[in-house]
Amino acid sequence: MTFLLQNLINALQWGSFYALIALGYSMVYGVLMLFNFAHGDVFMVGAYIGFFVSSGLLAVAALGFVALPTGVMLALILVLTLIIAMFLNTFVGMAVERIGYRPLRAAPRASAAITGLMIGIILETGNLALFGAQRRSFPTLIETATFQFAGVSVTNKKIMIVLVSLLLMLALHIFVRRTKWGMAMRAMAFDYVVVPLMGVPINLIALLTFGLGSALAAAAGILYGVAYPVLDPYMGILFGWKAFVAAILGGRGSVLGAGLAGFLLGFIEIFVAAIFPSTMRDLIAFSIILLILTVRPHGFFGEPYSARLRL
Amino acid sequence: MGAGLESSTTNRSSMRNRLSSYWEPYSQVPWLGWLVSALIATLLEQLIGTPLARVLGLTKPPALFGLVIMLKEPGLIPSALVYVLLIYLVPIGLVARFGASLANKVAARLLDYPVVLSALVHIALLYATLHLWSGVSDYRLLVVKLTLIAVIVTLSLNVVNGYMGEFSCSHPGFMALGAYGASVFTVLLFVQDSRFGPPLLPLPLVLQHVLFPISLIVGGLVAALGALLVAIPSFRTRGDYLAIISLAFMFIVKSLFENLEFVGGPRGLGNQPDLATLPWVFFWTMACIWIINNFVRSILGKALNAVRDGEMAADAMTVNTRHTKMVAFLFAAFWAGVSGGLFAHVLRYINPGTFGIRKLAEVLAMVYLGGLNSVAGSVVGAVGFNLLSEALRPLEIFKWIIIPVLLIVLMVFRPTGLIAFTELDVGELLKPKVKPEEEVEYAAATR
Amino acid sequence: MPLLRVDSMTHYFGGLRAVHNYDLAIEPGQIRGLIGPNGAGKTTIFNLITGRYTPTEGKIVLEDREITGLQPHQIASLGLGRTFQNLRLWRHMNVLDHVKMAHYSKITYGLMGAFFGTPKRTREEAEIEDESYSLLELVGVSHLADQIVTNLPYGAQRRVELARALATQPKILFLDEPTAGMNPEELAQMMEIIRHVHAELELAIFLIEHRMKVVMDLCQVIQTLVFGEVIAEGNPDEIRNNPMVIDAYLGKEVEV
Known part of the structure; x- marks a missing residue:
């Protein structure tokens, strides 16, 4: 029981990262019917932006203009880092759309997937070229405190990460359901051809979709940095591709589904690692996913939809 | 102004004409001709590649048409270019152009036999070229x-x-x-x-x-x-x-x-x-x-x-x-x-x-x-x-x-x-x- | 002994009843028409008989053989060819290849022939090519054989589609609005081609049409479908004068 609970908590944290990234994939796939293969690397860029922003803020704070208790100061920096990095990463996402996807909107969808893949490689290599191969360690913004609870240990970091992720997902959900722009996105997802004719500005919606996803990816990157403070240029690859699979598992363009599938992937991985040798994690996790997809071809919440690559 | 524009467009089109007239004889070269020319170029490299490279100040024949050398040591770009020109471009160009009529005749003659023969001859030539080229x-x-x-x-x-x-x-x-x-x-x-x-x-x-x-x-x-x-x-x-x-x-x-x-x-x-x-x-x-x-x-x-x-x-x-x-x-x-x-x-x-x-x-x-x-x-x-x-x-x-x-x-x-x-x-x-x-x-x- | 028989076929999409108790018997060599207002279920009936959907109830028999529930390609190779309402030609393929493709089920050279280009394959593909050319000639587009279909005018595309359907060597040909979107000249030509094909190849034809002139001129027997049910069946004169048909479908002011 303790074992179960403990891993459940770990899985919640691990799944938060997948869920946040998967949302970005799922929105692009849902609204524009495209694979954004650069998204994993956008996550990486978000983490790096978070690293630089928080380091900068820490340096400013060290100058001592504002006198605040350390804990409050660090929390403030974390919040500011989240906001600034999410904002900045929005532009990274929009740049990906503008460079790699918009020029190819009339082209076969697979070609756009290739440009996405290539932009991802550019982001990785660019990072490597700019900042070198050494890993960066994310500054400590929360002093770890561990609570014991019925034999289960919970850190304040884990609680924060899960809460912030859930909050962001809720915010996205409200945005998509309640605002005009969210409605336009859903309309586009419903009919890619007719809706633009109704006066919905397709370019703006596309930018918005990529931007929102990238903001969430930046949040995931920072939260990841808080939990595992080691960043390297290739951190986004495996994470991104797995989150991509989670997004599909959730169902085409389903925000709720992508979030849940992200958590599910987290659960599967944590429990596989807890029970089997950790090297078997990918093997078993992906086998389970393959099985799920075999039984439920359209994911959890996706409606049967037969899309073909437009050739 | 208008006249200038006109003359520049005529210049451009005349240049295109000249370029295509340069290319014209080469468009008559059959694949057989190109393959033979490539083979001759690689043979030439076998014979004089190393001494030529020495003369040009290269330690050995450039491995990939000089591309690697050009990026590695920009000072050697002229030598690499000359090497590529002398070993590959000029021989291939000359043989292809002046052998074109012979190559066309041979290609036509080969097709008198079952098509397999012609295909095999082409493949053999390609293999020979690759073999010699990669042997360096x-x-x-x-x-x-x-x-x-x-x-x-x-x-x-x-x-x-x-x-x-x-x-x-x-x-x-x-x-x-x-x-x-x-x-x-x-x-x-x-x-x-x-x-x-x-x-x-x-x-x-x-x-x-x-x-x-x-x-x-x-x-x-x-x-x-x-x-x-x-x-x-x-x-x-x-x-x-x-x-x-x-x-x-x-x-x-x-x-x-x-x-x-x-x-x-x-x-x-x-x-x-x-x-x-x-x-x-x-x-x-x-x-x-x-x-x-x-x-x-x-x-x-x-x-x-x-x-x-x-x-x-x-x-x-x-x-x-x-x-x-x-x-x-x-x-x-x-x-x-x-x-x-x-x-x-x-x-x-x-x-x-x-x-x-x-x-x-x-x-x-x-x-x-x-x-x-x-x-x-x-x-x-x-x-x-x-x-x-x-x-x-x-x-x-x-x-x-x-x-x-x-x-x-x-x-x-x-x-x-x-x-x-x-x-x-x-x-x-x-x-x-x-x-x-x-x-x-x-x-x-x-x- | 009818060539194709459908017995009390019913089909539901979810809770919606699209076709109800549909019966059909097509004799060899007959030209039959299926008319009805938009959304009456005409194309659904085509899709049910050709195996696109499996009917919820009912039985379809083609020449003594029950074909209910078979795959579309199986039904097609048993001798039931069709065209589509909105041309479904293959974008990147030329005209000749379209017609050759429809010989797929007749190919006997197998994968080894395809991989290694055996003499048997060469021979078989040459025969298919000859047949394809003669079909293209039959519909009058053999001069366009090496064109990519998307470059052709609409009327020619329709003819290619017809030739392609004929290449499956059907005993019955299903035509789904063969003259849709055509101008009067193309229309006249298309009707001529359908008559010609019918006479030449001695096949039965079952067609959906919106244009009364086409149906009345071509068909020997016509069914009228409203909300998935046949309300009238008979020869053109009977249909023309059937008050139910006029009421439900043609409307009073339409001159037939």
């Missing part, structure tokens, strides 16, 4: 072999992503299955190995070479078996299903080999016998091109296009769509497996990490660079990508910025690749460009 250095040999292998894997992915119009991500996985399958076969049978023990079938080297194709076929069949696992769930429904399943499959295969201790786990598997010689690699590449080209030009193969462009119409026209897709997918996987087997025996060491996302990106890049639904495109894509990739090696990591940028630009302007949606008619390639009787008229007309 081990590095060249490696580049040639890896490029030929890339041709196989690119073609096989094009069958799925181009001809069939699905998006498959599992090719690295199929290559891995083929590589490990073939390696286990040869290491087990032919080699004394710390992991697999003494050879089960200690044969003399010559016989090992003879039996090498069996190992590749084993590798290909293992890959095809893996493809069956992907195909069964994927082709029940339509849509982007294959993309996801095949991606998951690729991760599973990689992770599987990382966990299989008897093939070395993450440390990899080495000690493959040195069987992947240039003749074998060349043979398999030619076989692959020939068989895949045969397939995609048959009605059974074109059924793939019908399935891609309209599945509903396809099965109303009696096409068994599911069967068609399954067969093509397994067929493609078989060739990916063969290429994996060759790859393992060229490098004589493999590890699971080789067959990951990076490999996938490379193979996809080659397919989309060359062009969808095109055999010629895949050959061009694989050769172009490999040459570019080797040539840009001195730039180190910046290579991985330049290549993606080039590909993005290409995708924006030609979303389906350089030579997309064409049919390769080998018979056309063998034909003379000008028939002997026309040549007389042509010569008279130009005089």
Whole structure:
């Protein structure tokens, strides 16, 4: 029981990262019917932006203009880092759309997937070229405190990460359901051809979709940095591709589904690692996913939809 | 102002005219002529390459048409250019141009016999050129072999992503299955190995070479078996299903080999016998091109296009769509497996990490660079990508910025690749460009 | 003994009843029409008989053989050819290949022939090519054989589609609005071609049409479908004068 609970908590944290990234994939796939293969690397860029922003803020704070208790100061920096990095990463996402996807909107969808893949490689290599191969360690913004609870240990970091992720997902959900722009996105997802004719500005919606996803990816990157403070240029690859699979598992363009599938992937991985040798994690996790997809071809919440690559 | 504009446009068009008039004699050169010229150039390099390189201040003949040297040591650019000019461009140009009429006659004469003869002559010339060219250095040999292998894997992915119009991500996985399958076969049978023990079938080297194709076929069949696992769930429904399943499959295969201790786990598997010689690699590449080209030009193969462009119409026209897709997918996987087997025996060491996302990106890049639904495109894509990739090696990591940028630009302007949606008619390639009787008229007309 | 018989076929999409108790018997060589207002279920009936959907209830028999529940490609190769309402030609394929493709089920050279280009394959494909050319000639587009279909004018595309359907060597040909979107000249030509094909190949034809002139001129027996049910069946004169048909479908002001 303790074992179960403990891993459940770990899985919640691990799944938060997948869920946040998967949302970005799922929105692009849902609204524009495209694979954004650069998204994993956008996550990486978000983490790096978070690293630089928080380091900068820490340096400013060290100058001592504002006198605040350390804990409050660090929390403030974390919040500011989240906001600034999410904002900045929005532009990274929009740049990906503008460079790699918009020029190819009339082209076969697979070609756009290739440009996405290539932009991802550019982001990785660019990072490597700019900042070198050494890993960066994310500054400590929360002093770890561990609570014991019925034999289960919970850190304040884990609680924060899960809460912030859930909050962001809720915010996205409200945005998509309640605002005009969210409605336009859903309309586009419903009919890619007719809706633009109704006066919905397709370019703006596309930018918005990529931007929102990238903001969430930046949040995931920072939260990841808080939990595992080691960043390297290739951190986004495996994470991104797995989150991509989670997004599909959730169902085409389903925000709720992508979030849940992200958590599910987290659960599967944590429990596989807890029970089997950790090297078997990918093997078993992906086998389970393959099985799920075999039984439920359209994911959890996706409606049967037969899309073909437009050739 | 107006007059200036006019004269500049006339200048430009006259330049184009002049350029095309320079090119005109070369458009009369048949493939036979080009192959012979290339062979003569490589012969020339054998004879005077090294001394010429010394004279020009190069330590040895440039490995890849001087491209590597130019990026590494800009000071040597003139020497490298002169070398390329003297060894390749001028001889090839001269021989092609002035041998054109002879080459046309020979090509026409060859077609008096069964077409196989002409094809074999062309292939033999190509092989001789590659053999001589790659004989200059081990590095060249490696580049040639890896490029030929890339041709196989690119073609096989094009069958799925181009001809069939699905998006498959599992090719690295199929290559891995083929590589490990073939390696286990040869290491087990032919080699004394710390992991697999003494050879089960200690044969003399010559016989090992003879039996090498069996190992590749084993590798290909293992890959095809893996493809069956992907195909069964994927082709029940339509849509982007294959993309996801095949991606998951690729991760599973990689992770599987990382966990299989008897093939070395993450440390990899080495000690493959040195069987992947240039003749074998060349043979398999030619076989692959020939068989895949045969397939995609048959009605059974074109059924793939019908399935891609309209599945509903396809099965109303009696096409068994599911069967068609399954067969093509397994067929493609078989060739990916063969290429994996060759790859393992060229490098004589493999590890699971080789067959990951990076490999996938490379193979996809080659397919989309060359062009969808095109055999010629895949050959061009694989050769172009490999040459570019080797040539840009001195730039180190910046290579991985330049290549993606080039590909993005290409995708924006030609979303389906350089030579997309064409049919390769080998018979056309063998034909003379000008028939002997026309040549007389042509010569008279130009005089 | 009818060539094709459908017995009390009913089909539901979810809870919606699209076709109810549909009966059909087509005699060899007959030309039959199916008319009805938009959304009456005409194309659904085509899709049910050709195997696109499996009917919820009912039985379809083609020449003594029950074909209910078979795959579309199986039904097609048993001799039931069809065209589509909105041309479904293959974008990147030329005209000749379209017609050759429809010979798919007749191919016997197998995969080995396809891979290795055996003499048997060469021979078989050459025969198919000859047949394809003669079909293209029959519908009058053989001069366009090497054109990519998307470059052709609409009327020519329709003819290619017809030739392609004929290449499956059907005993019955299903035509789904063969003259949709055609101008009067193309229309006249198309009707001429259908008559010609019918006479030449001695096949039965079952067609959906919106244009009364086409149906009345071509068909021997016509069914009228409203909300998935046949409300009238008979020869053109009977249909023309059937008050239910006029009421439900043609409307009073339409001159037939």
